[in-house]
Amino acid sequence: xxxxxxxxxxxxxxxxxxxxxxxxxxxxxxxxxxxxxxxxxxxxxxxxxxxxxxxxxxxxxxxxxxxxxxxxxxxxxxxxxxxxxxxxxxxxxxxxxxxxxxxxxxxxxxxxxxxxxxxxxxxxxxxxxxxxxxxxxxxxxxxxxxxxxxxxxxxxxxxxxxxxxxxxxxxxxxxxxxxxxxxxxxxxxxxxxxxxxxxxxxxxxxxxxxxxxxxxxxxxxxxxxxxxxxxxxxxxxxxxxxxxxxxxxxxxxxxxxxxxxxxxxxxxxxxxxxxxx
Numbered sequence: 001x002x003x004x005x006x007x008x009x010x011x012x013x014x015x016x017x018x019x020x021x022x023x024x025x026x027x028x029x030x031x032x033x034x035x036x037x038x039x040x041x042x043x044x045x046x047x048x049x050x051x052x053x054x055x056x057x058x059x060x061x062x063x064x065x066x067x068x069x070x071x072x073x074x075x076x077x078x079x080x081x082x083x084x085x086x087x088x089x090x091x092x093x094x095x096x097x098x099x100x101x102x103x104x105x106x107x108x109x110x111x112x113x114x115x116x117x118x119x120x121x122x123x124x125x126x127x128x129x130x131x132x133x134x135x136x137x138x139x140x141x142x143x144x145x146x147x148x149x150x151x152x153x154x155x156x157x158x159x160x161x162x163x164x165x166x167x168x169x170x171x172x173x174x175x176x177x178x179x180x181x182x183x184x185x186x187x188x189x190x191x192x193x194x195x196x197x198x199x200x201x202x203x204x205x206x207x208x209x210x211x212x213x214x215x216x217x218x219x220x221x222x223x224x225x226x227x228x229x230x231x232x233x234x235x236x237x238x239x240x241x242x243x244x245x246x247x248x249x250x251x252x253x254x255x256x257x258x259x260x261x262x263x264x265x266x267x268x269x270x271x272x273x274x275x276x277x
Contacts, residue, residue, distance in 0.1 A: 002064065004255050007262045009065035011218070015270045017262075018219035019067035020096065021254075022231040023054055025082065026074035031100055031139040035167055035207050037200035039236040040074045047074075047224040051085050053252070057222055060254035062092045066220075072098040072231055083114040094119040096161070100138070101125070102145040109152055121159035123192070124150060128169065129176035137167060147184060154185040161190040167207055199242065200235035213245065218268040220261055226250070227257035229264070 011017035027047040029040035038044075058069050069089055076082050076097055086095045101124040104111060112122075124146055128134035131143035153160050162181050164174070174193065181191045198208035209215070216230040225241055226249040228234040233245035247264065248257040 002255055004258050004262060005064045008258060011262065011265050012065060012067060016218060016265045016268060018217060020070045020219065021057065021061040021066045021068075021093075022070040022072060022219055022221035023049055023057060024073060024221065024223040024231075024234060025049055025054070025071050025076040025079055027236070028078060029073060029075040029100070030078065030102060031075070031142060033100075033139065033201070034137045034205060035165060035196045035200075035202040037197060037202070037232060037235045038074065039201050039239065044236075044239075048079065049222065049224055051081060054085065054089065056252060057254055058089045058092050064255065064258060066093065068094045068096065070096045070098070070231065075100055075103070077103050077111075083112050086120045087114045087118040090115075090119040094121075096121050096123055098123045098125075098163070100142060100146070101149045102139075102142055104149055105145060109149065109156075112153070112156075112158065116156060116158060121161060122153065123161040123163050125165070126150075126162050126177065126181070127164050127167070128173060129180045133169075133173065147180070150184040150186065159190075160186050161192060162186050163192045163194070166193065166195045167202075197232045197235075199232065200237055203235075203237055213264075213267060216245070216268070217270065218261070218265050220258065222251045222254075222257075227254075227261060229261075229268075 012019045027038050027040055028044050030042060032041035077099055086097055089095050099122055126146050134143040150160055164177050196202050196208035197211035199211055202208040211232050216232050219230045221228040221231045221233060223234045227247045229245040229247055235242045248260045250256045
């Protein structure tokens with residue numbers, strides 16, 4: 001029997017460890033957002049996690065006591081098998097997939113049919129209430145694609161969260177985003193507002209807030225390069241992977257990496273005390 005599982009369960013129960021295991025499906029993306037943590041863009045190294053690796057990690061996560069899975073990137077849906085894989089993984093743990101929502105105009109939404117009826121939710125990025133304010137940071141057309149997709153997903157019964165990243169919006173602009181999110185059919189409790197982390201492309205542009213071990217809550221995150229402290233941790237700057245928050249190069253078995261991870265948890269801020277979530 002694992003000696004790590006009880007520690008993981010206890011840490012999740014008292015708020016010292018995030019309940020999700022995060023997986024970086026890939027690092028490449030069809031956009032190149034100005035504050036991107038991973039310098040994602042169409043031509044960057046992909047750093048993909050294979051489907052077998054994700055299946056194995058989620059099976060172990062469930063056994064260790066994790067309560068959910070987050071899949072991020074890059075743009076995860078650039079992996080063609082991601083919808084079916086997310087549905088499969090949700091048979092073990094609830095799944096949240098982060099997406100820019102730009103790959104599913106018109107009939108392409110049917111690519112998401114495999115997740116319907118499964119415990120899979122999509123978290124869609126929307127930073128402003130107009131394309132003029134949203135698209136300079138996120139990319140041309142990203143606003144229209146997002147507000148087109150969100151209500152269509154809601155009508156199809158797919159769970160949706162909206163994430164707004166702060167990079168200078170005033171309170172009036174944020175109120176406008178909140179109103180838009182409500183009009184799109186998303187519950188206010190499913191609207192996440194968080195600061196830009198001063199890592200990756202954002203750091204190079206002088207954007208964001210410090211995001212180190214003292215600021216980031218513990219949220220175990222697997223990438224092709226190892227096990228990291230947080231989904232805000234495996235960042236890239238100037239084409240080089242940041243390893244200051246790399247906990248272990250060993251991700252399989254997950255228990256081995258988590259043994260090193262749980263030894264650091266007492267140094268983490270509780271999730272309730274941080275804006276990075």
